[in-house]
Amino acid sequence: MTQFAVDREIDARGSACPGPLMELIRAMKASRKGQVVALLSEDQGSKVDVPQWVEKAGHKLLAVEEDGNVTRFIVQKAR
């Protein structure tokens, strides 16, 4: 597994849809171009929502790691 230097880690476990996505959007807004944000989510919808949003917003999904019912998304701010 490739390791990414993560600038900001968000733990949205226990938060229901659309909570984790909203936390990611907020973190991305507060980040600078090139910075990397990691998001932890237990919400099943996130698996679809996060990649869709990242594509729509023009950022880069570096990795998706699954561990049991927790998914960790690593996203780079691209613009």
Added chain:
Amino acid sequence: MNEPANIRMPEQPSTTIEEGSSRQQDRKQRMSIILFSGTVDKLTAASILATGGAAMDMQVNIFLTFWGLLALKKGAWKDPNQQKISGEFAEYAPMVMEAFRKKNVKPWIEMLREAREVGEVNVYACGMTMDLLGLSLEDLEDIVDGVQGVAGFVAEARESDITLFI
């Protein structure tokens, strides 16, 4: 009736369509929601959908009418007497409310506020309902942007990519 002045030339409709599609490319996609219901389950569904639209860079227009408008009277969202669930699902109410609490589902009004932070979400109150119930804009939560009539809503909805009645 012998002057066919009002008959359109064949090329007119296609010109209109071309103009329409080029205009569509310039603007954001739109989602229009008619929020008629005032029960917590449907308010939550509408708020989540508005959040999704805003997150996906759509312009979201919410038209509050009847019970949906009453739900946005100042403070109504936290009034225990207003925390009702749709009648047809009443028997599931305790289960749903418990699930909301357990799964940390945020109050719907908080979700709407967040949706307005991340994207463009306009909330309009139905003028007719306002008149009917003797309400003014000051009686409503501050997330209501203004008053709109049905024709104004239809004008926006006809340009929308998604229209929902909740």
